[in-house]
């Protein structure tokens with residue numbers, strides 16, 4: 001595996017400043033704000049604020065060694081932010097995150113790691129057939145979205161090949177947008193949700209995620225080419241996420257190679273928050289109730305019995321709660 005780049009790899013242009021170079025310049029008043037659009041083995045591709053076309057390669061400064069930085073993070077850069085070939089800037093600050101999606105641990109990486117920061121929407125791409133849909137995976141994505149602070153959107157693809165109605169029936173009651181797509185369909189309903197927002201696209205191999213992203217971001221290949229020009233590495237050699245600009249405004253983050261999202265220690269209350277119609281009833285549960293199985297102590301069962309809550313909604317909630325912490 002390649003050596004991780006660090007601050008010592010940053011080229012300091014001689015004569016650029018008369019100030020002595022110190023290891024720490026705590027205020028970094030002249031730091032340039034940027035968003036991380038690609039990550040590859042310790043090297044970060046960043047897009048500085050007002051000039052979307054310019055990409056700057058950066059490495060973490062010394063004080064940032066222990067700070068996780070992922071695609072979508074808002075950061076501050078110092079040093080050579082010209083973005084010219086071979087130039088490396090130094091990443092000196094990461095702003096607070098508004099949301100974070102975590103990847104499920106796997107055999108090669110036992111830790112649950114953040115993969116995308118500050119996204120507003122998780123678009124769960126699922127084909128109605130070929131490959132067959134897996135509601136368990138959709139549920140897992142939903143929990144990860146709610147727990148990470150993202151709003152979910154379910155996008156059912158390949159509706160030219162099979163009827164999406166069963167999946168729509170299953171998920172429409174949950175209250176988030178459920179859309180359908182097929183080749184040459186009108187993407188305006190999806191675009192209406194994504195414009196001016198930051199969305200993450202997740203889907204298992206073969207569901208049609210790339211087809212969808214390429215239709216939404218016609219210049220996707222070009223943008224990825226730009227990232228490659230800076231990092232010097234191809235998209236396919238990396239499983240990292242990559243951020244693309246929507247022509248009409250907004251950002252689409254593709255997650256090639258990400259197989260699932262972590263559910264780790266997601267507190268039931270955070271899942272319940274997504275079910276506003278059940279949350280009030282759950283306040284009458286016994287303290288510590290996990291709302292998992294039908295029980296005399298769980299007020300959700302009596303709410304359904306009394307007609308105050310919908311049985312299908314409760315079943316959905318229990319499916320999400322049960323999906324926590326289970327291996328895929």
Ligand SMILES: Nc1nc2c(ncn2[C@@H]2O[C@H](COP(=O)(O)OP(=O)(O)OP(=O)(O)O)[C@@H](O)[C@H]2O)c(=O)[nH]1
Nearest residue numbers: 157158159181182183204205206207208209210211
């Ligand atoms: N019939 C039909 N085929 C589709 C649709 N969307 C995608 N496909 C086809 O499904 C196959 C997989 O599509 P991709 O876009 O490569 O799927 P992906 O999810 O990105 O898969 P990976 O690239 O492996 O991650 C391709 O042959 C597409 O042409 C659809 O809506 N209907």
Ligand SMILES: [Zn+2]
Nearest residue numbers: 285289291298
């Ligand atoms: Zn309960």
